Amino acid sequence: MGLTKVDTKGRVVIPKDIRKKMGIRPGEEFLITEIDGDTIVMKRFDVKKMLEEMIKNAKGINLEELKEETEKEGNRVAKELYGL
Numbered sequence: 726m727g728l729t730k731v732d733t734k735g736r737v738v739i740p741k742d743i744r745k746k747m748g749i750r751p752g753e754e755f756l757i758t759e760i761d762g763d764t765i766v767m768k769r770f771d772v773k774k775m776l777e778e779m780i781k782n783a784k785g786i787n788l789e790e791l792k793e794e795t796e797k798e799g800n801r802v803a804k805e806l807y808g809l
Contacts, residue, residue, distance in 0.1 A: 727740030756770040
């Protein structure tokens with residue numbers, strides 16, 4: 726844990742020991758989420774890694790079967806909500 730400040734441009738420096746421990750390099754992106762009025766969370770955001778994972782998970786998916794399942798679910802929800 727480290728203490729840091731927000732500068733006049735709204736930037737926050739991640740303390741060196743944390744950057745070193747986590748292997749954070751210049752240019753890396755982070756997703757910042759507000760938890761409550763006093764807490765934020767920063768999560769490393771690697772678009773390339775995310776896309777590679779999506780492609781890996783998408784292999785072997787039968788698109789026609791997925792389309793049919795999506796259509797069935799849409800019809801079920803429409804019937805449930807609107808009596809169609």
